[in-house]
Amino acid sequence: MGKWELTMEPVQEWGEEHEDGAVFGITLRREPVLQSAEPTEAFVQYRTCKVRRLKAATLDRLVSHLQDPCCQEQDYGRILLSTYHTFTSSNKLIEVLFQRDNFASSLDSTSYSDSSLWTLLQMWLDEYSDDFRDPPMHSSLRLMCLHLSGHPFLFPLAKHYEALLKKFQTEDIVADCPVDYIEEPALNKEAKDVESDNLADFMDFSITDVAEQLTRMDTDLFMMVVPFQCLGCVWSQRDKNENLSPTVWATITQFNAVTNWVITSLLHPSSSASSSTTTERAKVIEKWVWVAQGCRELKNFSSLKAILSALQSNPIYRLRKTWSAVSREAVSVFENLSKTFADENCVLTSREIFVDSSVGGTVPYLGTYLTVLNMLDTALPDTVEGGLINFEKRRREFEILRQIRQLQASCSQYVLPRHPQIAVWLQSQKRLSDQESFELSRQLETPHDTSPSSSGWSHQTLTKKLSSLLSGNEGSRKNADQISVSSSGSSSSEIEESPSLSSCVQNTSEVFPSSSSPDSSTMSSSPSSSQQDLNLNPSSSSSSSPASANPHLVSCHKRSISMTTLPFYNRQVDDSCIIRVSVEFCDNGNMYKSILLTSQDKTAQVIQRALQKHNLDDVSELDFTLVQVLAQGRELHIPEKANVFYAMSTSANYDFVLRQCPKGQRKQLIRSASLSSGRATK
Template sequence: MGKEITMDPVQEWGDESDDGVLYSVTLRRIPVEQSQGSFVQYKTIKVRSVKAATLERLVSLLLEPGTDPHFTTVFLSTYRAFTTTQQLLEMVLDRASSFDGNNNDDNADQTGSGVCKSTLSSLLSLWLGEFSEDFRDPPHHSCLLALRSHLRRDLQLRWLCLHAEKLLRSFSASESCCGNQFSFPLSGQEVENYSSPGRWDFLTFPSRDVAEELTRLDADLFVKAIPFQCLGCVWSQRDKKENKHLAATIRATISQFNSVTNCVISTLLRQPAPPPVRASVIEKWIRVAQECRALKNLSSLRAILSALQSNSIFRLKKTWAAVSRESLSIFEQLSEMFPGENCSLSGCEILLQSPGCGAVPYLGTYLTALTMLDSALPDTVQGGLINFEKRRRECEVLSQIRQLQGSCLQYKLNDHPEISSWLRSYKRLSERESYDLSQEVEPPVDSYPASTGTWNHRTLAKKMIWLLTGSEGPGSKSSPDLVSLTSSGSNGSETEDLTIPSSPRRAKHMVRPWALSGSSRDVCHDAFSSSEPSSPLPFPHPLQHCRSASMTSLPVYNQQIDDSCIVRVSVESSNGNLYKSILLTSQDKTLSVIQRALQKHNVESVRSEDFQLSQVLPGGKELIIPDKANVFYAMCTSADYNFILKRRRGHKTPPTPTAGWKK
C-alpha cells in the first residue's frame, strides 16, 4: 500500500537512491497564489536532502546548481572527517577543468559552463572566507599556493586570486610575529620575581573587574577556536602520541578553564588563614561568578563553581559555616545552571536569547555533544556510503559555536593588567596536592589510611560521602574524581581536558557543607540520606539538545534509551583510571565491546580474547560479563555504567595505552 498523505505541512516520505546518492525525501505543503475561479489553496512539493553518498558524488553535488542550500556549508564544515583539504581541492579543480574541456560552442553548453563557473566561484569564495583555516599548512601552505595558481589562469575566477594572496600574507605574518599562535593566558606557571600585592589583595579587586578580565581572556581564546577541531572524530584522537599538537585552539581554551579552577582553589588553600577569612574569599568568588553570569561568560562561571564544589574546598565545613546565607543562596542558584554530568545544551538557550550581546559558552557542553554524536552514529552506511546525515547533525552544533564566536565580538571590556598579572601568579596544583592542603587547613575527624598512592575514584568518593553524612552506604553510586568530556583521569593537573575537580555527585538540591558544623542530620534531606545510607545517589541528567529535535533520542551515559546507551571503559593499569566512552547497543557481544574499547584506548598488538570485561559495582565488587553474552542485557542497570578490562589469568602485565595525553 502507498503512504497516506496527511495534512501536516511537513511529512517524512522515506529514502530514495539515485546514482550513488541516498536521499531523504520530505513532502512539504505550501500555499499557492489564489487566482480567479481557483479553489486550490496548497500544493505539495518534493524536497530531497542528501543522506549518504560516495565522496565523488558529494564533490560533484558541490558544483551542481539547485542542491540543498545547506549542503555546501555542512560539507565544508565537516569534510575533513572523511577526506583531506588537498584531496578535496584536487577533485574540485579537476572536475571544473573537465567540464571546461568538454565544452563546445553550442549555447546550451555555454550556459552550463557559466552555471558551473558561478557555482565554483561561490564555493571557493565561501571556502576561503568562512573556512580559511583549512588552508593553513605552514611553512609552505601548498594547497593555498595551488589554488592561487589555478585562479590566476582563469579569467572568470581571477578576482578570487586577490583573496587567496591576502590570506597567504596573513598566514605568513602571523607565523613570523608569533611562533605559538595559541597562547595560554593562565598557564599555571608561577611568575618569577612576582612583586605585585599579596594573595589577600584579591579581596580588594572589584568583582566586576575580575569577571571582566576573565571574560576578556575567555572570549579572546574562544574566538580563535576552530570549530572543526571540536568534532568527536578529531577530539577523541588527541591523546595519541603523534597527535600531541592536535586541536591546539581547543587545548588553549581548556587550559584557560582549568587554570581558572586552579586559581580559585589556590586562593583558598595556599596560605594559612582563619575560617572567617577563607569564607570571605568564597563569598568574593561567588560574587565574581555572579558577575560572569551577568556577562554571559559560562566558561569562567562553571570553572569557579567547579572549584568551589571540588572535594578539597567542599569539605571545609568550618569555612562554609562562616559564609553568609545570601552568598549561599546565590551559589545554589548558579549551580542549578549545570545540573548533571552529561552537560545539557539547555544552558545555551540563555546565551542565544540575546544575540546582540557577547557570550562565552562552556566549551565542554559542545565537546560532549559532538563526542556522543560521533559514538552514536556510524561514519558509513549501506556498503561504504559516507553518512552525510551524521555530518548534518554535527554541523548543527558547530553552527552554534560559530554563532557564539560572532557574539564575542560584541564585548567592549576594559583591560585590567594588574588582575591579569595576579591571575598568572599561582602555580598549578594537582588534585592530590589540593586535597593534602585542604586536610592541613581542616584535618579530618578520623584520619584516613596512610598511603602514598593516588586515591582512586571510588575510594575518594566513598570517603567524602562518609565525611559529609557519617555513613558509607555500600549501595551508593560513587562519582569519578574528574568529570571530563568523555572520560575521567586521575590527575587533576592535566591541561588538555576540561576537568572538573572531584566533588560529590551533585543532586538538584546540593549538600550544604556549611550545615555540617552542627549535626549531620542537617543535610540528611538534601542529597545524601543518613537514614537510608544504601540508597543510590541521583542519576545524572540525560543529554538534552536545545536546537535540534532530531537529536533528543541520542544515547546518554547511565541510561538505556532505544536499545542503546553510553558506557565508560577503563583498562586495568598501574597509572590510574582512564575512562573512554563507547556506544553500546542491544546487539553488542562481549568480544566486540572489548575490541572497540582497546581501540579507543590505543592499546596495540594485543588480542581481545586475552581480556575479560567486568562492570564495576558499588562496594568494590565487580560483575564479570561472560564472553558470549550480550553486554546490553547482561549489565547491571542499577549501577554506574563503568566497566574495566583486565587481562585473564596467566597473561602478562596489562598493557599501558600508547596515549601521550591523559583524559
C-alpha cells in the same frame, strides 16, 4: 476533505531515492496555495512539493551536487566546507572542483559571479581561510592560486587568494623571528607592568574586576577556537596527537587554570600567615561565589563552570567547618548558579541560554559542544552501505559547529577593561597537584567528618563535579593541559577520605574538570549517583558522570543512514545504549571512555573494545574482567561469555570498570579457551 488530511503534518519524511553514487532523502512539504479566481481551483487548499536532500554520496557526487539546480539546501556549501576534512583533504577537494567536465561551461556564463562554484570559492576564502594555513609551503593555497589563474573569469578571486598567501608568508617570517623581536602577549604585558613586590591579595580585588578579567581572557581564547577541531573524529584522537586540536587545548588549559586559582586561593593563600582561619576561608569561598555570579551576568559560562567545578572539588567541598561558616546568601547564590547547568544535563539548557542571548557577547562552556559532537561521532557511522560518505552525519555536526561560530561572532560585542594587577595575581599563583591539594585540605580540617553540615545541601549537590576529564599524559603535557573536555555533565561521586590519589576524585562536566591542579596524575573515582539520559540529538540534553567521556564510533554492524533514533547513556533504546568504561590501573589521562553497546556484544568483545579506546592495544582482554559499578559500593561481575546488553543492570548507572584478573586466573582463562578450540595448552 478527509479528517486525515486536516491532521497531516506540513512536512513528512517519504523515504529514500538511490542513484549511482548517491542516496537522497525525500521529504514531502505541504505548502498553502493562494486563493484563485478559477472555479476549478477554488477548493485547492495546498500543494505538495517534493524536496530532495543529499544523505550520502561519493566525493564526486558531493561536489557535483553544488551545481545541481535541484539542490534546495541553502547551507549545503557551508556544510561541505565545515566538515570535508573528515573524509578528504583540501588538495583533493580543490582537484575535484576544478576537474569536473562541466566546470568550464559553468564559468562561461556572464553571471559567473552568481554561480554556486564562485559562491563556494568566495565562502572558502572569507570564512574558512585557515584551511589553507600549512606552513611553510601552504601547498593547498598554492594549488588553489594555480587553478584560479587558469580561468580568466576567476582572476578577481585569484588576486584575493594570492593576497592570502602573501599574508601567511609574512606571518611565517614573523614567527621565525627571535623572541626578543616578537610582541609579548597581552597578559604578559599586563603582568610586567606591575612589580612583583606589589602583588595584591585576592580579597583586595573588586568582584567585578575579577569577573571582567576572566571573561576577557576566556573571550580571547574562545574566538581563536577553530570549530573543525571540535569534531568528534578530531578531538577523540587527542591522546595520540596533541597537535590536532591546539585551539581547543588552549581553552582547556585556561579552564584548568581557573579551577587551580580558586583551589589555591583557598588552600594556599598568598598572605604571610602560615594558615588561614575558618572564617577567612569562608570569606574566600563567598568572594568566588560572587565572582561566579559576575561571570554569569557577563555570560561567561566557561569561567562560571570552572569556579563551580573548583568549589565542588574534593579538597574544597570536604571542608565542613569552612562551608558551615559561609553566609546563607552565598550558599543560595551558589546553588542557583549550579542550576545553570541543570545537574550537568546542560547540552540543551546551556545552548538555549547561549543562542537566545541577543545582547552582548557569550563565552560558552565548550565542553557542552565537544560532548555532543563526540556522541554524534560515536552513534553515526562515517560511511554507509557501498562506502558512501555519510553526509547526513556531517549535516548534524554542522548544526553544532554553526552555533559555535555564532557564539564566536557574539564575543566581538564585549568591551572589557584590562586589569593588570589581577592578571599578575593570576599568573603568580602556585600550581597545586591533586595530592598537594588533598594534603593541604586534610591539614586544614581533619578527615573525621568529610561531609558538609546540613545547611540545606544534599551530599549529591556538593559532590557534583565538572565533566571535562583529565587527559593528556603527564610526561608530555604541562600542568593545566591535563584536563580534557570530552564529556558531558557532572555527577556525584562518593569520595573516600584517604591520602592516596586513587581515593580522590576528579570530575568534570561536558566541559572541563574540577581538578585541583594541572600537573598531577589522573585521579580515579567510582561512578555513582543519579545521572540522566544524554540524548544525542544536537538539540538534546546531556548528563554527566564522574568523568567525561570521549565517545567514538564502535558499532560493528551496519547502521541505516536513515536512522532517526540514537543511543542514550543510561537507557537502552532499540537494542543499543552508551556505556562508560574505565580501566582500573589505567593512567592514560582519561578516566573512562564511552562505548556503543549493542544487543549482540559479548563480554570479550566489550573488554577488547574498551582496551582499544584506552590505547591499550598491546594488552590482552584475557587479563581483565568486566564489572558494572552499582550504588553503595556494590558491583556486578559480568560473566565471561555473557551478552553484556542483557546481563547488565539497567536500574544502575551504565558505568563499568575493567579489572585485572588475579594471578593464576588468566591461565585458567587461556586454558579454557584453548580446550574449547581443540588446542592443547602447555
